Amino acid sequence: MGDDAAVLAPFVGEALISTDVAVLGIDLDAELFPLEDLGFKAVAAAVSDLAAMGARPRGAVVAVGSPPGTDLEELHRGIADAAAMTNCPIVGGDLTQAHDVFVAVTVFGECPGRGAVLRSGARPGDELVVTGPLGRSAAGLRRRRAGARLEDELVVAHRRPWPRIAEGIGARGAGVHAMMDLSDGLGLDLHRLADASRVGFVLDYVPVAPGATLEESISGGEDYELLIATDDAARLRLIFHDRGLRPPITIGHVVANPAKRTWNGDDFERRGWQHQL
């Protein structure tokens, strides 16, 4: 620090980079949540973009704008908590005056060995799996709006999303064909993966998290579980098991016809929440 730019030891393999910006009042309701959540969620969303491609985080820089009187210490606490939890050190930043309170987080990571896993690699016959049950974040937001405490388990799931870094690295090592994070809900993101791969899908099963509704598990955003397409789910399961990760959950499979996108035999329409992070 103190120099014009942060200097990091050489990256190994491909370099990955992603930026996410969060604005108070747009991306976070200041009446319902403390300011530190804005910082935490901005960092977590950015790191999840690395996890989604199987990268290992190397660091982040944070640009903050705020009006005089903003509790920057509280904002920084959320940023620092997320950086510590995701093992992604904050190596630089910039601070400026603004009318909004905003946090722009840029993360960078590396992919040693095999390259990054893209969205576009799904092949007909691939199994579709997710890394955990869905809808926790949306359920937490609903509960908070109804008066639940900040410490409520599902409210915490909404406030403190957990990027699936270990799962992403494991899946990349397992040679999965395609991967992304579920930031906007399965109802949108499954279509995006299929679009990028020019394939269709048969969705058999939506894993609804305890306390969430079926609708929340399909259309709720910010779960940040990973969606994976692989022709060797057994290997993925083994690697996850060896590393002490939760077992991946099979939700369906990929088909060649891009127009075929069904859920229990019916058309599975695009739906979901265009989140801002």
Next chain:
Amino acid sequence: MGDDAAVLAPFVGEALISTDVAVLGIDLDAELFPLEDLGFKAVAAAVSDLAAMGARPRGAVVAVGSPPGTDLEELHRGIADAAAMTNCPIVGGDLTQAHDVFVAVTVFGECPGRGAVLRSGARPGDELVVTGPLGRSAAGLRRRRAGARLEDELVVAHRRPWPRIAEGIGARGAGVHAMMDLSDGLGLDLHRLADASRVGFVLDYVPVAPGATLEESISGGEDYELLIATDDAARLRLIFHDRGLRPPITIGHVVANPAKRTWNGDDFERRGWQHQL
């Protein structure tokens, strides 16, 4: 694009990263300058941080916040112009709604061969040089405030700062001891280099750009010329000459006593403009 993060081919050597944020109305007067200047200057300021350490730009990501009705095409034009001029491709971004118009630019670069040049390496006896005459940006702002056209040469110098990438890379190759960019004016930045290196300096000569005042050349910010400490200015001069760069200008030399900081025999006090970019 379309994936969660941008994927770049492996970096060579150390990875450098820097972030700069610019807010309309704070960092740019919307009455005096077009919106595209906000984008251009944010990118140029960030790339200059790479130049300041001798890095080669590899790419940038841009996070933009804006209220409905903002001319995002104009803003983007400025961003794209600066990216093209500095050979620093925009590889990703994020866009969100905000009350402010703001641009947060994160750049990343690489240092093949020798590592990045820090501020802290200046040694007693080193020659102090700058890459060009000073005060052009501050003079351009003054002229614009007095009614000069946007196309006025000095106004353009203010609107379209040019990061000294080739000079920085050449200086790193020449093995200079310390380097930084003059973003806040010699009156502040020379002290910063001396502070980081725990040395003093004797300043003999301030190169005033044609059209600028002495005060502007000392206290004016955003020139983005490089300040360099080297024990082999002849080699630096030769490399610059070979590459068709302007000859470096000697302004003084480094002394061991950190308390000795003089200009023509008098104390050289900290002064300058704390710019926001």
